[in-house]
Amino acid sequence: MLEDLAAALALFAHIENIFALAGGVAIGIVVGAIPGMTSTMGVALTLPFTFGMPPVTGILLLLGVYKGGVYGGSIPAILVKAPGTPAASCTILDGYPMARKGEAGRALDIALYASCFADLVSNLSLILFASALAMLAMRFGPPEYFTLIAFSLTIIAGVSGERLSKGFIAACFGLITATVGLDLVYGTGRFVFGNVELMAGLSFIPVLIGLFALPEIIDYYAHRVLGERKILDSVKSHASWQDFKHCFKTIVRGSLIGVVMGAIPGVGGAPAAFMSYSEAKRTSPRGDNFGKGEIEGVAAAEAGNNGVAGATMIPLLALGIPGDVITAVILGAFMIHGLRPGPLMFQQNIDLIYALFMGIALSSVFLLGFGKIAIRGFRRIAAIPYSFLFPVVLVLCVFGTYAINHSMFDVLVMMIMGVVGFLMQRFHLPAAPFLIAFILGPLLEDSFRQSLLLSRGSIDIFFRNEITWFFWLLTALSIFVLVRRNLKRSRQPAAAGTEAYDKTE
Amino acid sequence: MHEAYKDIGLGVFLTAVSFLVLFWFMPVAIQSPGNVTEVALAPAFWPQIIVVGLAVLSGVLAMQGVVRLQRIRRGAEERGPPVGRNVLGNVKVVVAIALLFAYYWIMTWGGIVVPSMVAIVVFTALHGERRIHYYGPIGVVFSLALYYFFLKVAQVPMPLGIFEGWLP
Numbered sequence: 001m002l003e004d005l006a007a008a009l010a011l012f013a014h015i016e017n018i019f020a021l022a023g024g025v026a027i028g029i030v031v032g033a034i035p036g037m038t039s040t041m042g043v044a045l046t047l048p049f050t051f052g053m054p055p056v057t058g059i060l061l062l063l064g065v066y067k068g069g070v071y072g073g074s075i076p077a078i079l080v081k082a083p084g085t086p087a088a089s090c091t092i093l094d095g096y097p098m099a100r101k102g103e104a105g106r107a108l109d110i111a112l113y114a115s116c117f118a119d120l121v122s123n124l125s126l127i128l129f130a131s132a133l134a135m136l137a138m139r140f141g142p143p144e145y146f147t148l149i150a151f152s153l154t155i156i157a158g159v160s161g162e163r164l165s166k167g168f169i170a171a172c173f174g175l176i177t178a179t180v181g182l183d184l185v186y187g188t189g190r191f192v193f194g195n196v197e198l199m200a201g202l203s204f205i206p207v208l209i210g211l212f213a214l215p216e217i218i219d220y221y222a223h224r225v226l227g228e229r230k231i232l233d234s235v236k237s238h239a240s241w242q243d244f245k246h247c248f249k250t251i252v253r254g255s256l257i258g259v260v261m262g263a264i265p266g267v268g269g270a271p272a273a274f275m276s277y278s279e280a281k282r283t284s285p286r287g288d289n290f291g292k293g294e295i296e297g298v299a300a301a302e303a304g305n306n307g308v309a310g311a312t313m314i315p316l317l318a319l320g321i322p323g324d325v326i327t328a329v330i331l332g333a334f335m336i337h338g339l340r341p342g343p344l345m346f347q348q349n350i351d352l353i354y355a356l357f358m359g360i361a362l363s364s365v366f367l368l369g370f371g372k373i374a375i376r377g378f379r380r381i382a383a384i385p386y387s388f389l390f391p392v393v394l395v396l397c398v399f400g401t402y403a404i405n406h407s408m409f410d411v412l413v414m415m416i417m418g419v420v421g422f423l424m425q426r427f428h429l430p431a432a433p434f435l436i437a438f439i440l441g442p443l444l445e446d447s448f449r450q451s452l453l454l455s456r457g458s459i460d461i462f463f464r465n466e467i468t469w470f471f472w473l474l475t476a477l478s479i480f481v482l483v484r485r486n487l488k489r490s491r492q493p494a495a496a497g498t499e500a501y502d503k504t505e
Numbered sequence: 506m507h508e509a510y511k512d513i514g515l516g517v518f519l520t521a522v523s524f525l526v527l528f529w530f531m532p533v534a535i536q537s538p539g540n541v542t543e544v545a546l547a548p549a550f551w552p553q554i555i556v557v558g559l560a561v562l563s564g565v566l567a568m569q570g571v572v573r574l575q576r577i578r579r580g581a582e583e584r585g586p587p588v589g590r591n592v593l594g595n596v597k598v599v600v601a602i603a604l605l606f607a608y609y610w611i612m613t614w615g616g617i618v619v620p621s622m623v624a625i626v627v628f629t630a631l632h633g634e635r636r637i638h639y640y641g642p643i644g645v646v647f648s649l650a651l652y653y654f655f656l657k658v659a660q661v662p663m664p665l666g667i668f669e670g671w672l673p
Contacts, residue, residue: 037659045659165566169519172559176552183548188536190548214605221601221631222594388640391628392647394605395621398612399651403661408613415605422598427515428508445551457543 008354011056020057021359024064025366029374031065032072035082035209035393035400039069040325047329055337056352060359062330063313067363070269070309071115071371074302075378078107080393082213086204087269087305089435090277092212093159094290094297101293102237105379109239110295112371114251114302120364121255122262122310126317127357133263133311134318140264142450143461147471148264149444152271152436154478158278159432161291164486170429173420174437177202185449197409205404206414207438209397214418215425217390239295247299250280254300258307263314265323267443269305274436276304282481310360317341317353509573516567523560527553601631616666621648 024046031042042065050058073085078095091111098107125133140148153171160167180191181201192198244251254276261272280300281290290297313330315321320342322328334341339349346353381389401414421431455461462468535549544550604627611620625644630637652672655661665672 041659163566163569165562165569169559169562169566172555172562175555176559179552179555185546186538186541186548188538188548190536190552191534193534218598218601218605221597222591385634387632387634388629388643390632391625392644394628395625395644395648396651398608398621398624399617399655399663402617402663403655403659406661408609408664411612412609415609418605419602422602427511448551449546452543452545457545 004350005354007351008358011351012355012358014057016053017057017060017355017359018362020053020061021064021363022366022370024061024066025068025363026064026370028065028068028070029072029075029370030068032069032084032088033075033374033378035076035084035213035397037400037403038085038205039066039073040329041403042066042069043326043329047333050333051336055334055339056355056359058337059330059333059356060363062333063356063360064363064366066326066330067119067306067309067367068370070306071112071119071302071367072374073305074111074115074298075108075374076381078111078298079104079378079381080213080389081216082209082393082397085269086208086439087273087308088301089208089212089270090273090301090305090432091298093277093301093432094292094294095301096216097291097293098295098298103293103295105237105375106239106243106295107298108375108379110243110247110299111302112368112375113239113244114247114254114299115306116364116368116371117251118255118258118303118306119309119367120361121252122259122307123357123360123364124310125259125263126310126313126360130314130318133259133314137263137265137315137323138319139465139467142447142454143464144467144471145264145447146444146451146462147468147475148267149440149447151471151475151478152275152440153444154475154482155274155278156433156436157478157482158281159274159291159430159436161428161430163428164482166427166429167433170424170431171433171437173424173429174434175441177207177434178438178441179445184446185453197407201442202413203404203407203410204439206401206410207417208435209401210414210417211421211431211435213393213397214414215421215431217394218418218422219425220386220390243295247296250276250284250296250300251303253279253283254303255307258304258309259311261304262308262311262323265315265321267308268324268439269308270439271436272308273301273304274432276300276307313360317345317356318343320345507574507577509570509577512570512573513567516563516565516570519563520560520567523556523563527556527560531556597631601628604628604631612664612666614666616664616668618648618652618663618665618672619668621651 027046028039028042031037032039043062046062046065050061053061069085070087073083073088074091074095075084077083077088077091078099081092081096083089083092095107095111098104156167156171157164160170178201180198182188182192182199183190189199257276257279258269258272261267261275262269277290277297277300280296281287284290284296286294286296312323312327315323316327316331320331320340322331331341339345339352384392397414398411401410402408404410424431424434451461463472531549531552535552537548541547608620608624622645625647626637626641629640629644634640652663655663
């Protein structure tokens, strides 16, 4: 063991490794901060540069980009309501209202601290529990996925605002939008109308940007007096040690949720962030403030999505199975260097694995340092008047959306979703349930149908082991708590005009 | 118009739309093969479940609106402030949405760069911004910077449409 560690240290302790990791984190933050430029794109674009590098250097560069990208997405989410990455969509819910209240700096700070802490927890989980978590993840077949996602859908209640019915209506919109495309089992079209571009379904990023960023831009034309000065003054606000202490429990819980969700292939950062947010809202004494600019909400979302970052490496390193697109690209990098992740790698290249672990552990420190620098730079955005900033953000969204698939159709989808999002905003239908349903809907349907195919139509498969029972139990518990809370609320006298639109000039 | 009326209207409208989608639109828009053995595996099964759910929830929303209205009439709930009318704002919103789709249409033949330069200027002007001589050039530089960033750094070729060949 000690010999392996010494060999790993010799492999890792090179200045080029440190520079690669630091550079990767810095690149990742910038890439993540541009709406439409995802961490996946960042990693894919960096991959060719690693071909001439030693394996550890190249892989650390990619890991740096990945981790920086996951955090970087929170910056535009907080400042301009345009999430840089899908995982940052949950950060908008409280980050942007905080910015509007004049606390952009505080929101950015707590997002960074929560991200770094969650990243650290995720890295430690990777180092300490890789094999155990990988074994758990391997037990997930379609029925287990179905029950996990059914439970995850209960988080819609947590982001529905004051009217549960409106939240679930928005979720139905998201679910039905997600069904557009070719049917996976029979290959027939659903809402396709012979359009080739609709056959693959609607891309996630155009929907995300359209739903969150564009409504704000459109709405500003109707109500252009909203807190313009507040956001300008907000650059000087900071998160204090007290803030961190106040959010600590939430950050730890969010990190652990992220780790578990990240270890399960195919789940990703956005559901983890929403689940963490929902749990924080449910348990926090300030739960009613969530969605109105609550610092704990930002911490929960960021802890959830960054907790995933290290954990997604667990199935990759332990089993050789990439959990998402980014780890698939990283798997490619391993293979380019003649390495094959999996159990054998732990026997044959343990020094390299330990060297990577050392780098991964160090990445949290770089994330903190570069994150601080990035906040200083990016918070200047908050000083730009909205009348100019919003048109610029619109153009940025157009470029970013086009870049994903090189498709003008995606730009059109973004614009249509922008109008849909604006109308939803006008009717007080929350956007977050739409998004959660849009992400989870296909996973739910696919796992449901795959399970039925496996069992030849028998629903017994959904109760086949302790994992499915565990998630059914959690789902039932969640619904029970939800119903009880709503009954309590309905017995209280209703506040007058709580939903009246108060943004008129 | 009070929020309760808005909820009733939205609920009734969405219920009607749901039934329309379920019985008229879906059979046209979803192709189902003839050899489906399990109902739950049919391509239309999942969308049907969702739309039925939407119809039920929309009905609930309308009912909630009615109950709320009755509570207000009985005096059990305060009326609250009416939803404000903002005619000028709404006109601007309609213009902005129209411009948004005009921006898209121009991009389909004019590429992404030049229309983006124009879009920044037009959308800023629509806000009533008077310092266009200041923001205009920044918009032009910003669009060009984005173009070169995506082209050279991110390796994403951006369409230039009829302006192809104008930029190196």
